[in-house]
Amino acid sequence: MTEAHESHVPGNRSLKVLYILGSSRSGSTILDSILGELNGYFSAGELRFIWRRLLEKRRCGCGQPLEDCEVWSQVLKGVADQDLSETARRNYKRQQRNVSTKHTAGLLRRRVGEFGSDELATYARATASLYRAVADVTGAKVIVDSSKRISDGALLRLLPGFELYFVHLVRDPRAVANSRRRTKINPDREVPGEMGGKNPAGSAFQWAVGNLGADAVRRKHPRSRSMLVRYEDFVKQPRRIVEQITDMVGVTPESTPFVSDTSVRLGVHHTVSGNPIRFNTGTVDLIEDNRWLAELAPFDRAVTTALTLPQMLAYHYPVRLGKRGDD
Numbered sequence: 001m002t003e004a005h006e007s008h009v010p011g012n013r014s015l016k017v018l019y020i021l022g023s024s025r026s027g028s029t030i031l032d033s034i035l036g037e038l039n040g041y042f043s044a045g046e047l048r049f050i051w052r053r054l055l056e057k058r059r060c061g062c063g064q065p066l067e068d069c070e071v072w073s074q075v076l077k078g079v080a081d082q083d084l085s086e087t088a089r090r091n092y093k094r095q096q097r098n099v100s101t102k103h104t105a106g107l108l109r110r111r112v113g114e115f116g117s118d119e120l121a122t123y124a125r126a127t128a129s130l131y132r133a134v135a136d137v138t139g140a141k142v143i144v145d146s147s148k149r150i151s152d153g154a155l156l157r158l159l160p161g162f163e164l165y166f167v168h169l170v171r172d173p174r175a176v177a178n179s180r181r182r183t184k185i186n187p188d189r190e191v192p193g194e195m196g197g198k199n200p201a202g203s204a205f206q207w208a209v210g211n212l213g214a215d216a217v218r219r220k221h222p223r224s225r226s227m228l229v230r231y232e233d234f235v236k237q238p239r240r241i242v243e244q245i246t247d248m249v250g251v252t253p254e255s256t257p258f259v260s261d262t263s264v265r266l267g268v269h270h271t272v273s274g275n276p277i278r279f280n281t282g283t284v285d286l287i288e289d290n291r292w293l294a295e296l297a298p299f300d301r302a303v304t305t306a307l308t309l310p311q312m313l314a315y316h317y318p319v320r321l322g323k324r325g326d327d
C-alpha cells in the first residue's frame with residue numbers, strides 16, 4: 001500500500017491496466033479474482049459500472065455498500081465532489097452518452113489524448129483519475145478491470161500515461177447461451193435480485209457483437225499487449241494461462257494463489273460489480289462448466305450455432321458435439 005504514494009503525479013506515471021474483453025458468462029470473474037490474488041495486482045471487478053452501482057446502492061465484493069467499503073470510500077474521496085450521488089449521476093450520464101457499444105467504432109478511430117468533444121474529454125479525465133486513485137489507495141502496479149465492454153476498452157486506449165493490456169476471453173457461445181438462460185440470485189443489493197433468464201438467440205447475438213468488437217479493439221492494439229484466451233483452455237490449465245498473462249504484463253508476482261495446477265485459494269476482493277461468484281472465498285477448483293451439452297435444447301443449440309458460426313470456427317469451436325462425454 002505504500003509505493004504508489006511516492007510516485008503519484010497525475011498524468012506522469014505510466015499505469016498498467018489489464019482489461020478483460022469478451023461476452024458475459026465467459027469466466028471473467030474467476031480470472032479476475034485469481035489475478036487479484038497476485039502481489040502487485042488489484043482486481044477492481046467490472047469497474048465501468050461503478051457510477052451506476054453507486055446510484056443503485058449495490059455492494060462491493062467485500063460485502064459492504066460501495067461507498068462504505070474501506071477501499072472504495074478512499075478512492076472516491078479523491079475523485080468525487082462532496083456530493084457523491086451527484087458525481088455518480090453526472091458520470092453515469094456522460095458514460096451513457098459517449099461510451100456505450102454504439103460509440104466503439106468512433107472511439108477506435110481516435111488517437112491517444114484526442115477526444116473530440118468536451119463531454120467525452122471530461123469523462124475520460126474522470127476515468128483516468130479513478131484508475132490513478134485506485135493505484136494510489138491499493139499500491140497496486142497493475143489494475144485488473146473485468147468490465148468486458150468493448151466501448152470502455154476502446155476508451156482506455158486513449159488515456160495518456162496508461163499502459164494497457166487486453167485479455168480477450170472467449171467461451172463457446174452455446175455454453176454462454178445456456179448460462180445466461182439459467183437464473184441465479186445476485187446478492188449484491190439490499191433485496192437480492194435475480195439475473196439470467198435470457199433468450200438464447202439474444203445471447204448469441206450479443207456474443208457475436210461483443211466478440212467481433214473485441215477482435216476489432218485488439219487489432220488496434222500492439223500484439224505484444226493483447227492475448228486471446230479460450231475459457232475452455234483456461235479452466236484446463238489456469239496456472240499456465242495466468243503465467244502467460246503476467247509475462248505479458250511484465251509484473252511477475254512473488255507468490256500465487258494456486259494450491260495445485262487447477263485449484264486456487266481465494267480471499268475477499270473489493271470488486272465493484274460482477275458475477276455473484278465474486279463473493280466466493282476459500283479453495284476453488286476450476287472445472288469446465290459444460291452443462292449446456294445436456295441442458296441446451298436442440299433448437300436453441302442450432303440457433304446459437306447459426307448466429308455465431310463464422311466466429312465459432314475462427315475460435316476453433318467444433319460445430320458438431322454429441323452429448324456429454326462424446327467429445
Ligand SMILES: [Zn+2]
Pocket residue numbers: 060061062063064069070071072269270271
Ligand atoms: Zn470492498
